[in-house]
Amino acid sequence: MSRHYQSEITQFIHQLKQQQPALEEAQRRGRMLLWDKSPLNLDERARQQTSRIKQKPYVYY
Numbered sequence: 001m002s003r004h005y006q007s008e009i010t011q012f013i014h015q016l017k018q019q020q021p022a023l024e025e026a027q028r029r030g031r032m033l034l035w036d037k038s039p040l041n042l043d044e045r046a047r048q049q050t051s052r053i054k055q056k057p058y059v060y061y
Contacts (some may be wrong), residue, residue: 006014017023
């Protein structure tokens with residue numbers, strides 16, 4: 001393969017980004033919304049763990 005080869009998928013992505021410049025920023029905002037969470041406060045985490053109700057070993061009984 002040549003060093004300058006680009007697959008059809010790569011070409012499509014480059015073309016899409018040229019047509020829609022705001023696409024990457026929208027992807028970043030979506031990722032921040034769904035995946036990038038702020039770190040938990042240790043006190044808050046301890047409170048959440050102590051307030052958790054323990055589940056029975058077999059829940060169908």
